[in-house]
Amino acid sequence: MNVRTLCLGILSFRQMTGYDIRKLAAEGNFSHFCEANYGSIYPALSQLTKDGFVVFTDEVIDGKPPRKIYSITDKGRSYLFNTLNKQPGPDRFKSEFLFYSLFQDKMSPEDFRKLLVRKIAETRDTLESLEKANDCCDHQPSHFALGYGVAMNKAVLDYLKNYLASFDHQVKEADNLSNED
Amino acid sequence: MNVRTLCLGILSFRQMTGYDIRKLAAEGNFSHFCEANYGSIYPALSQLTKDGFVVFTDEVIDGKPPRKIYSITDKGRSYLFNTLNKQPGPDRFKSEFLFYSLFQDKMSPEDFRKLLVRKIAETRDTLESLEKANDCCDHQPSHFALGYGVAMNKAVLDYLKNYLASFDHQVKEADNLSNED
DNA sequence: TACGTCATGTAAGTCGTTACATGATTGG
DNA sequence: CCAATCATGTAACGACTTACATGACGTA
Numbered sequence: 047m048n049v050r051t052l053c054l055g056i057l058s059f060r061q062m063t064g065y066d067i068r069k070l071a072a073e074g075n076f077s078h079f080c081e082a083n084y085g086s087i088y089p090a091l092s093q094l095t096k097d098g099f100v101v102f103t104d105e106v107i108d109g110k111p112p113r114k115i116y117s118i119t120d121k122g123r124s125y126l127f128n129t130l131n132k133q134p135g136p137d138r139f140k141s142e143f144l145f146y147s148l149f150q151d152k153m154s155p156e157d158f159r160k161l162l163v164r165k166i167a168e169t170r171d172t173l174e175s176l177e178k179a180n181d182c183c184d185h186q187p188s189h190f191a192l193g194y195g196v197a198m199n200k201a202v203l204d205y206l207k208n209y210l211a212s213f214d215h216q217v218k219e220a221d222n223l224s225n226e227d
Numbered sequence: 228m229n230v231r232t233l234c235l236g237i238l239s240f241r242q243m244t245g246y247d248i249r250k251l252a253a254e255g256n257f258s259h260f261c262e263a264n265y266g267s268i269y270p271a272l273s274q275l276t277k278d279g280f281v282v283f284t285d286e287v288i289d290g291k292p293p294r295k296i297y298s299i300t301d302k303g304r305s306y307l308f309n310t311l312n313k314q315p316g317p318d319r320f321k322s323e324f325l326f327y328s329l330f331q332d333k334m335s336p337e338d339f340r341k342l343l344v345r346k347i348a349e350t351r352d353t354l355e356s357l358e359k360a361n362d363c364c365d366h367q368p369s370h371f372a373l374g375y376g377v378a379m380n381k382a383v384l385d386y387l388k389n390y391l392a393s394f395d396h397q398v399k400e401a402d403n404l405s406n407e408d
Numbered sequence: 409t410a411c412g413t414c415a416t417g418t419a420a421g422t423c424g425t426t427a428c429a430t431g432a433t434t435g436g
Numbered sequence: 437c438c439a440a441t442c443a444t445g446t447a448a449c450g451a452c453t454t455a456c457a458t459g460a461c462g463t464a
Contacts, residue, residue, distance in 0.1 A: 047323045048423070055326060065443050079322040086424050088445055111432055111443045130330055134323035134342070136349065139379075141260040142228045142315035144372045145236060149311055151368055161315070168317065187332055191325045194386055198320075201382030205375055229451070246415055267452055269417055292415045292460055 047135070049086040052076075054099055054118060054126045061117040064088050075179050075188050078172070078195040091116055099125055155217050162213065166206045173199040228316070230267040231275055233257075235299060235307045238281055242298040245269050256360050256369050259353070259376040272297060280306055336398050343394065347387045354380040 056067050056076065064087050071082040082090075091114075094100040099122030102114040118126070143165050150158045176199060180192040237248050237257065245268050252263040263271075272295075275281040280303030283295040299307070324346050331339045357380060361373040 047321070047326050052326070055329065058330075063443075064445090076326075079320055079325040081319070081321070081424090083425065084443095084445075085426070085447095089424095092445095109433070113443065127330070127333065130327055130334070131338075133345065134327045137320065137322040137324060138262070139260055139318065139320050140228070140262070141318040141375075143318060144260040144375060145228050145233070145257075146311055146315045147371055147375075148236065148368045149239075149308070150371070152308065153311070157312075164314065187329045190328055190331070190390065193390075194322075194325060194328075194383065197382045197386040198379055201378045202375065205378040209371065209374075244415075245417090262452090264453065265415095265417075266419095266454070270452095273417095290461070294415065 047080065049082045049090040050094055051126070051129060052080055052082055053087060053090050053094060053116075054122055057100055057116055057118040058123060058126055061115050063113045063115055064091050065113070067091075067116075075183065075192060078176060079191065094122065098122070155213075159210075159213065159217075162206060162210050166203065166210065169199055169203045169206060173203060228261065230263045230271040232307070232310060233261055233263055234268060234271050234275060234297075235280055235303055238297055238299040239304060239307055242296050244294045244296055245272050246294070248272075248297075256364065256373060259357060260372065275303065279303070336394075340391070340394065340398075343387060343391050347384065347391065350380055350384045350387060354384060 052071060053067055056062070056070055064084070068082060068084055068087050070076050071080055071087070091100065091102075094116075095102065098119060100116045100118055102116045105113045105115055143161070146161060147158075150161075153161075173196065176192055176195045180189060180196060183189050183192060233252060234248055237243070237251055245265070249263060249265055249268050251257050252261055252268070272281065272283075276283065276297075279300060281297045281299055283297045286294045286296055324342070327342060328339075331342075334342075354377065357373055357376045361370060361377060364370050364373060
């Protein structure tokens with residue numbers, strides 16, 4: 047799913063600006079399963095315009111920055127639903143954290159613990175914002191996608207919290223042993 | 228975490244060929260949180276060699292294809308542990324499936340159901356292979372990383388199975404209603 | 409004999425990131 | 437007045453994907 051298709055999909059819900067698209071894709075209800083920056087969105091919108099998949103109207107209002115409001119065309123819509131008929135590629139998960147964790151026995155316990163604690167906080171934040179979005183949301187398909195993210199992050203949070211507990215337990219035991227010497 | 232660092236990390240466990248690295252990164256115990264193909268691994272290894280982070284020996288054995296066996300150098304190891312001291316970037320999750328699911332009310336129930344069923348099968352497969360790998364594995368950090376994947380995929384599988392059940396239930400009810408007409 | 413696996417690599421192209429450039433408005 | 441937010445874009449670069457190119461061995 048490239049940025050062009052992402053934009054097209056988002057615009058199929060309602061017309062909006064490139065700025066709005068970026069908000070949804072990088073901070074909003076779509077951000078937990080996709081990504082897009084200005085640097086890819088604006089060129090994508092140009093291309094989609096060239097292809098006739100979207101059109102825009104210039105909105106110039108006094109006292110506001112001028113905006114381009116993009117809408118999907120019939121051609122764009124049929125292109126979108128056509129690609130949606132193909133089967134989706136596999137989910138992709140990339141975790142620098144997990145890569146780092148492979149070397150936990152090469153780090154000091156304090157360093158690895160920090161890593162864990164930070165990750166737990168991060169996951170908790172993500173989870174909270176997904177749950178909040180899920181509560182507000184009445185669009186059923188978005189609800190499904192948000193719930194997916196909630197389920198995933200809950201599981202990860204549990205896993206990490208358990209691991210932290212057992213990690214602390216182990217460190218404590220090791221301390222006790224060394225104190226007995 | 229670019230492919231160069233990934234290769235360096237993998238080579239810090241043991242010496243191996245580019246072919247082996249690809250296996251680990253695309254099919255093995257690392258594949259659930261990273262990706263790499265030949266097309267990125269071989270150039271990465273050349274670069275790492277130039278930088279003095281790895282060295283290789285040519286292995287030429289009669290009746291076997293010649294291989295280059297790469298090992299990490301001290302310089303490479305210290306570079307690796309240096310980057311490991313920085314804090315890791317956030318996990319990235321991309322799901323074409325979730326994107327597609329946003330349009331479930333625009334598809335026929337049969338089409339969306341197929342999507343769900345396929346995803347469930349896929350998740351079950353991933354989960355099984357992670358669990359199998361986890362059973363065999365005695366390297367504790369890998370165990371942690373695999374467990375993370377297991378937890379995530381279990382949660383997703385549960386979520387999808389529940390959703391499928393409620394989906395089928397709804398479709399059935401709708402059928403009953405329309406039959407009563 | 410044909411296919412799968414081992415094994416290494418290149419080249420073209422796609423795609424996206426980061427940083428830069430600009431400028432207006434709003435709210436503290 | 438300063439910072440944040442709204443708003444659009446470009447350019448350079450980096451990174452990875454895909455397809456191509458090659459070849460040997462084992463096995464069914």
